[in-house]
Amino acid sequence: MPHGRFEEVVLPHLDAAFNYARWLTKNEADAEDVVQDAYLRALRFFSSLRAEDARAWLLTIVRNTWYGRFPRRDRTDHRTGFDEMSDEPPNDALDPEALLMQQQTVDTVRAAIEQLPADFREVIVLRELEGLSYKEIAAVIGIPMGTVMSRLARARERLVIILGPATSRERAS
Amino acid sequence: MNCHEIGRLLDAYVDNELEPAESAEISRYLETCGTCTSRLAQRESLGRLVRSAPYYTASDRLRAAVATSRAPSRFSPTLLARAAVVTLAVSLGSGAVVRTMRSRHAAEATTSIAEDVVASHVRALMGDHLVDVRSSDQHTVKPWFLGNLDYSPPVEDLTPVGFPLVGGRLDYVAGRAVAALIYQRHQHVINVFVWPAADAPTPIDSRSIRGFHVWHWTRDGMSFWAVSDLNDPELAGFAQALQK
Secondary structure: OOOOOHHHHOHHHHHHHHHHHHHHHOOHHHHHHHHHHHHHHHHHOHHHOOOOOHHHHHHHHHHHHHHHHOOHHHHHOOOOOOOOHHHOOOOOOOOHHHHHOOHHHHHHHHHHHHHOOHHHHHHHHHHHHOOOOHHHHHHHHOOOHHHHHHHHHHHHHHHHHHHHHHHHHHHHO | OOHHHHHHHHHHHHOOOOOHHHHHHHHHHHHHOHHHHHHHHHHHHHHHHHOOOOOOOOOHHHHHHHHOOOOOOOOOHHHHHHHHHHHHHHHOOOOHHHHHHHHHHHHHHHHHHHHHHHHHHHHHHHOOOOOOEEOOOHHHHHHHHHOOOOOOOOOOOEHHHOEOEEEEEEEEEOOEEEEEEEEEEOOEEEEEEEEEOOOOOOOOEEEEEOOEEEEEEEEOOEEEEEEEOOOHHHHHHHHHHHHO
């Protein structure tokens, strides 16, 4: 049994759950559906959670929910309109570095990540945005750590190709 | 080592996921190979680019929808029980008879404080009150604490090693007012709680609680608790940098 109650243990990871779902589904409405559904499941299976790994546990549920909900064909090429950046104000108070980054570059990077197949996209998001360790990523996705490493390497190679010019620009600055 | 092996391990190297010996071996090799060095530079600049992508946060509407699937309560019975353990551990005096008991209670007290520290971290992040004094200047943050507490924690900006100081805050942990230092690593916030320690220096203790990593050590008469959802290797690096 986990220490503490559902609200104390699982709610604090809501942003992590939403960010992951948002990158998987590539749109706001589907991401909210997936997260809400995932939380209901999490509540149901709460007693199976061990104390130390609430975030990885929740992200696994988000992932399973998404897999269960969207047929494979949709997953690789699912796009509904476009969500404007304006609903995600960057936290400039906390990240002065982000201010220097041009909006254009941010959009290019977002498009590049969204272009990746889902299994590449999720390791990039879990590692670079969520900051999970290989061990935690392995737990979320259910693959060996060695596979996490090689999949990340391939995903990054792919990004270097897509982002080619932007990568050199970044390096020049 | 050769270029092929470096290529295979480069991502794990950049991600700080290798054993120290292996990592050192790669560093040495990189000094001798221009091709591998430029691949490393490419990886690092790609990392910076990718981390500029948006981190999507949940809307208030979603937060409310998820939260009402169960009514929240501010004080759970378990939290009160843990607070009682702290009180018990503190009120136990010295003496041979209670020594074994005391060390067991001390361990329980440490666990309880770690729980408390995580709760404070989460409270600070979920509420809107993360920072009382916002400054990356240690000469601004340190005096601010002196005006608000009867001690002042050591304050150091770690921007050079990738952990910029964001500011300071007063918080309450284990029933007392404590100094909280806020650092940042990419999108992740690190809270460091500092207060005077009565006991001798303790070795570093690390644990994971509810998906957050907690590092604890005692040094120069101060007890340090660093907590974040940052991955463990990077938080370890942070703890090391702070102890230098």
